[in-house]
Amino acid sequence: MIPENIQRFIQAFSRLPSIGPRQATRLAFKLIAGGPARVAALSQALAGLAQVKTCARCFFVHTNAGATCSLCTDTHRASDIFMILEKETDLISIERTGKYAGRYLVLGELTKSGVLEDIHKLRLAVLKKNIEELPTQKAREIIVALNPSTYGDLHTSLITKKLSSYAEHITRLGRGIPTGGEIEFADEDTLGHSLERRI
Amino acid sequence: MIPENIQRFIQAFSRLPSIGPRQATRLAFKLIAGGPARVAALSQALAGLAQVKTCARCFFVHTNAGATCSLCTDTHRASDIFMILEKETDLISIERTGKYAGRYLVLGELTKSGVLEDIHKLRLAVLKKNIEELPTQKAREIIVALNPSTYGDLHTSLITKKLSSYAEHITRLGRGIPTGGEIEFADEDTLGHSLERRI
Numbered sequence: 001m002i003p004e005n006i007q008r009f010i011q012a013f014s015r016l017p018s019i020g021p022r023q024a025t026r027l028a029f030k031l032i033a034g035g036p037a038r039v040a041a042l043s044q045a046l047a048g049l050a051q052v053k054t055c056a057r058c059f060f061v062h063t064n065a066g067a068t069c070s071l072c073t074d075t076h077r078a079s080d081i082f083m084i085l086e087k088e089t090d091l092i093s094i095e096r097t098g099k100y101a102g103r104y105l106v107l108g109e110l111t112k113s114g115v116l117e118d119i120h121k122l123r124l125a126v127l128k129k130n131i132e133e134l135p136t137q138k139a140r141e142i143i144v145a146l147n148p149s150t151y152g153d154l155h156t157s158l159i160t161k162k163l164s165s166y167a168e169h170i171t172r173l174g175r176g177i178p179t180g181g182e183i184e185f186a187d188e189d190t191l192g193h194s195l196e197r198r199i
Numbered sequence: 200m201i202p203e204n205i206q207r208f209i210q211a212f213s214r215l216p217s218i219g220p221r222q223a224t225r226l227a228f229k230l231i232a233g234g235p236a237r238v239a240a241l242s243q244a245l246a247g248l249a250q251v252k253t254c255a256r257c258f259f260v261h262t263n264a265g266a267t268c269s270l271c272t273d274t275h276r277a278s279d280i281f282m283i284l285e286k287e288t289d290l291i292s293i294e295r296t297g298k299y300a301g302r303y304l305v306l307g308e309l310t311k312s313g314v315l316e317d318i319h320k321l322r323l324a325v326l327k328k329n330i331e332e333l334p335t336q337k338a339r340e341i342i343v344a345l346n347p348s349t350y351g352d353l354h355t356s357l358i359t360k361k362l363s364s365y366a367e368h369i370t371r372l373g374r375g376i377p378t379g380g381e382i383e384f385a386d387e388d389t390l391g392h393s394l395e396r397r398i
Contacts, residue, residue, distance in 0.1 A: 001270070001294050003262040005247035012244040017229050023217060028248060029287045030216050032260060036249035043249075045211040047242040048204035049227060050235035061231060063202040071200070088228045095200050 006032075057130055059106040059123055060091055071104060078102045080134050082127060082167075083143040084159060086110055086152075090145065102141075103130075110146070110155050124162060131166045139167040148175055205231075256329060258305040258322055259290055270303060277301045279333050281326060281366075282342040283358060285309055285351075289344065301340075302329075309345070309354050323361060330365045338366040347374055 002010075006028045014024040031039050052061050055069035062069035071077065081102030085091050086109055094100050105127045108119045116124070131139050144159050146152040160170050176194035177186050186194070201209075205227045213223040230238050251260050254268035261268035270276065280301030284290050285308055293299050304326045307318045315323070330338050343358050345351040359369050375393035376385050385393070 002291065003251055003260055005251055005262060006260060009244045009248055012241050016226060016241075018222060018225070025288055025291075026217070027215060029260070031245070031248050032251045032253070039245065039249040042211050042215075043242045043246040045208045046230070046245060047239065049208055049230050050238040050242075051204055052202055052231045054231070061202055061205060061228070063204060089224055092201065092224075 057126065058104040059108070059126075060088055060104060076101065078140070080131075080136065080138075080140040081143075082131070082139055082141070083145050084127070085145050086147065094145065102143075110151065112151050114151065114154050116155070116158060124159065128163070128166055141169045141171060142167040143171050143173070145173050148173070256325065257303040258307070258325075259287055259303060275300065277339070279330075279335065279337075279339045280342075281330070281338055281340075282344050283326070284344050285346065293344065301342075309350065311350050313350065313353050315354070315357060323358065327362070327365055340368045340370060341366040342370050342372070344372050347372070 006025075009028045009031075010021060010024045013019055013027065014021040016024075019027070031042070052063055053067075054060070055062050055072055056067040057072040058069060060069050060071060064070065066073075078101060082105055083094065083100060083102060084105045084107055085094070086107055088106055091104055091106060094104075105123060107123055108117075110120070111117065131137070142163055144156045146156050146159075156172060163170060174197060175190065176197060177183065177190060183191065205224075208227050208230075209220060209223045212218055212226065213220040215223075218226070230241070251262055252266075253259070254261050254271055255266040256271040257268060259268050259270060263269065265272075277300060281304055282293065282299060282301060283304045283306055284293070285306055287305055290303055290305060304322060306322055307316075309319070310316065330336070341362055343355045345355050345358075355371060362369060373392075373396060374389065375396060376382065376389060382390065
């Protein structure tokens with residue numbers, strides 16, 4: 001009863017993260033209602049992602065001719081300060097603050113297994129190599145910017161241990177009450193941090 | 200900082216219903232991580248939707264050579280019983296019960312304005328024409344199968360009024376406690392219906 005083209009769409013798209021079969025089905029009918037021109041435009045926008053490459057140094061995305069992204073080749077950025085992040089979207093959020101001008105390492109999504117997987121170890125090895133190529137052979141600072149959760153903290157200490165000899169300082173993001181947050185609803189840990197690190 | 204191809208994808212996909220800019224961004228990075236072959240396959244699955252047509256009689260989707268879907272041309276289905284539905288997905292749910300073998304009319308999504316829009320009026324006009332072409336010039340039954348909400352009930356009575364002379368009976372879907380539901384948590388209206396229409 002459901003045309004094969006729609007079934008194929010549902011099958012392909014319901015395998016994507018955060019899109020289930022129900023959303024994919026609804027999406028299919030919305031797209032069809034939008035007309036073939038809009039469908040073609042979306043299909044092209046999607047196909048364009050195939051051209052996106054991953055930076056060989058920091059593993060962020062880019063479409064440069066070479067192997068590295070513009071963040072890694074920008075001479076206005078400090079080349080001996082590194083921030084380790086879990087996801088590309090975390091990097092985008094940090095860039096939006098306009099308050100960081102060093103290099104990055106996108107580690108890849110961490111699981112709740114509490115151990116670093118092969119992909120993370122490989123990327124950390126690339127970071128070590130990049131640091132060894134510095135004139136000082138040591139980073140001025142490495143900021144381990146993982147989510148402040150139980151697992152994030154666990155991974156942070158794992159990474160800190162691995163990199164201890166590669167940086168003068170290894171830091172984390174500051175903790176406290178978020179702007180717009182309410183003291184009444186802040187958890188004890190957050191409130192404790194905001195007291196210890198009061199400004 | 201974000202490659203243009205990704206920006207184009209985010210812009211295009213965040214306009215889709217139930218996908219916001221955040222989900223579109225996360226999706227872009229997931230897709231890129233999945234590799235260009237998977238991106239191409241998804242893009243093709245999406246492009247395939249451009250071939251899907253809308254039935255000239257019931258407005259369900261089809262990929263037949265003609266203008267009508269297989270549900271409208273199936274001679275094993277009663278041609279003088281019609282079910283009016285809001286969405287294609289509602290039709291699919293009804294078909295899955297295997298308990299209905301009449302024709303359909305997909306009305307299109309209803310708004311909360313409480314009035315029928317041009318698209319709904321046009322489709323109802325097509326239904327009237329189809330009924331007038333019957334040998335009896337009258338439907339044996341029209342089932343108005345809209346969601347049992349305040350607005351669904353309002354639209355149902357609007358449609359019932361419009362079609363009163365076109366059918367011997369105009370019915371709605373039965374109401375009561377859903378299978379697996381609990382009496383304790385059923386709302387008064389549902390429980391009231393289940394008492395009035397006890398089986």
